[in-house]
Amino acid sequence: MKITLNAKEHDLSAKTLAEALSELGMTSPALATALNGTFVSRAKRVDTRLTEGDRIEVLAPMQGG
Template identity: 50%
Template sequence: MKITVNGAPHEIAAESLHDALNELGYAEARVATAVNENFVPSSLRADHRLEPGDRLEILAPMQGG
């Protein structure tokens, strides 16, 4: 399905947010996620179903001050 990831179009086979993160190379990364501008906690990613056209934002924490 076609979705947008961090502003760029992507074609993915995954249907859940958890599987999409694995497919996109974020399997072991500690990241924050939002779908269509709604935060999705890591505990709900396996149950969160993606739909064609969804907008996924993946944010990695930054260190510094």
């Protein structure tokens, strides 16, 4: 299915948000995720189903100054 991740289109076989992150190599536990503009906690990613055209935003903490 086609989804948009951080404004870039991807074609994935994943059915859930957790599977999508894994398929895309985003395995860090320190990620914030949103699906179609709504925050999704780490605990709910495994149960959050994806559908064609969903928009996923992923943010990771950055260090520096």
